[in-house]
Amino acid sequence: MVEQLDLERLRGRVVVIKFGGHAMVNQELKQTFAQDVVTLRRAGLLPVVVHGGGPQISAMLERLDLDVHFEAGLRVTTPEVMDVVRMVLTGRVQRELVGLINAHGPFAVGLSGEDAHTMTAVRRTAWVNGEPVDIGLVGEVVDVNPQTVRALLEQDRVPVVSPVARGADGQVYNINADLAAAALAVALDAEKLVMLTDVEGLYANWPHSTELVRRITADEIEKLLPELASGMLPKMDGCLRAVRAGVRSAHILDGRVPNATLRGMTSGEAPGTTVVPDQGSRPE
Numbered sequence: 327m328v329e330q331l332d333l334e335r336l337r338g339r340v341v342v343i344k345f346g347g348h349a350m351v352n353q354e355l356k357q358t359f360a361q362d363v364v365t366l367r368r369a370g371l372l373p374v375v376v377h378g379g380g381p382q383i384s385a386m387l388e389r390l391d392l393d394v395h396f397e398a399g400l401r402v403t404t405p406e407v408m409d410v411v412r413m414v415l416t417g418r419v420q421r422e423l424v425g426l427i428n429a430h431g432p433f434a435v436g437l438s439g440e441d442a443h444t445m446t447a448v449r450r451t452a453w454v455n456g457e458p459v460d461i462g463l464v465g466e467v468v469d470v471n472p473q474t475v476r477a478l479l480e481q482d483r484v485p486v487v488s489p490v491a492r493g494a495d496g497q498v499y500n501i502n503a504d505l506a507a508a509a510l511a512v513a514l515d516a517e518k519l520v521m522l523t524d525v526e527g528l529y530a531n532w533p534h535s536t537e538l539v540r541r542i543t544a545d546e547i548e549k550l551l552p553e554l555a556s557g558m559l560p561k562m563d564g565c566l567r568a569v570r571a572g573v574r575s576a577h578i579l580d581g582r583v584p585n586a587t588l589r590g591m592t593s594g595e596a597p598g599t600t601v602v603p604d605q606g607s608r609p610e
């Protein structure tokens with residue numbers, strides 16, 4: 327594996343790594359994720375972590391006897407649910423990842439998209455069968471101010487960002503972590519956006535087959551989006567937005583495989599699904 331790594335080319339470049347809640351399967355995987363992030367930082371890359379936590383939020387809601395309900399891959403978020411989302415993401419999942427990374431040195435600093443107006447959102451609806459559906463306090467990121475994240479990178483830190491954002495009116499919104507990661511990757515002019523999840527990548531014709539799509543262009547994703555379901559929908563939407571807005575490549579990787587993060591930093595085709603801009607859409 328080591329000889330395929332492309333760390334030299336990526337020195338000084340931002341790589342945004344989205345660590346999905348479904349990939350946080352056990353302690354060992356979380357520890358190797360933290361180790362990989364530190365390896366990237368020590369090799370001179372500028373990793374930025376955006377974490378998920380969907381299953382962790384759902385588990386807490388169930389403990390509190392609150393509804394767990396998704397529409398088009400997005401959680402229906404009442405004000406009560408929003409409190410739990412914020413608490414679990416910023417108070418629990420983010421803290422745990424910060425702690426695991428900092429076991430290697432004083433690298434990680436956790437922040438929420440709310441902090442210093444890093445992410446500003448507006449309320450959004452979900453689209454189900456062509457109809458808009460009210461999903462409560464779910465936001466779409468409309469502005470990213472990357473100054474705080476950049477300042478942390480300049481201080482050799484690893485920002486660990488929770489997908490919660492503030493509206494211009496002060497309302498706090500729940501943001502899908504894939505879309506938060508994509509928005510941040512664009513604002514930071516990232517070289518790569520890597521999403522770690524609990525499948526090998528995008529499967530063609532899911533759930534009827536697990537035939538892996540190795541490489542896909544933005545145009546191809548656009549055509550595919552109406553057919554996609556559940557968690558893969560915001561993931562591919564995020565990849566599409568990222569590569570269309572200048573991120574060189576986006577990758578969906580199996581976070582259950584140890585060292586998946588490092589394996590995403592290859593010169594050739596990474597494992598999983600690689601999303602590339604449309605041919606001719608950007609000068610090399």
Ligand SMILES: Nc1ncnc2c1ncn2[C@@H]1O[C@H](COP(=O)(O)OP(=O)(O)O)[C@@H](O)[C@H]1O
Pocket residue numbers: 345346347348349378379380381522523524525527528529530531532554555556557558559
């Ligand atoms: N075409 C597809 N290919 C692969 N997985 C898919 C597809 N469509 C839906 N999925 C689902 O998306 C899930 C990953 O998204 P999600 O559950 O949101 O994970 P994460 O917490 O990593 O963001 C997979 O476990 C799978 O059930």
Ligand SMILES: CC(=O)N[C@@H](CCC(=O)OP(=O)(O)O)C(=O)O
Pocket residue numbers: 345346347348377378379380381383399400401411464465489500501502503504557
């Ligand atoms: C609006 C919305 O759906 N927000 C997500 C935020 C966490 C997330 O995206 O976590 P994963 O990456 O682990 O799925 C949620 O409430 O589950």
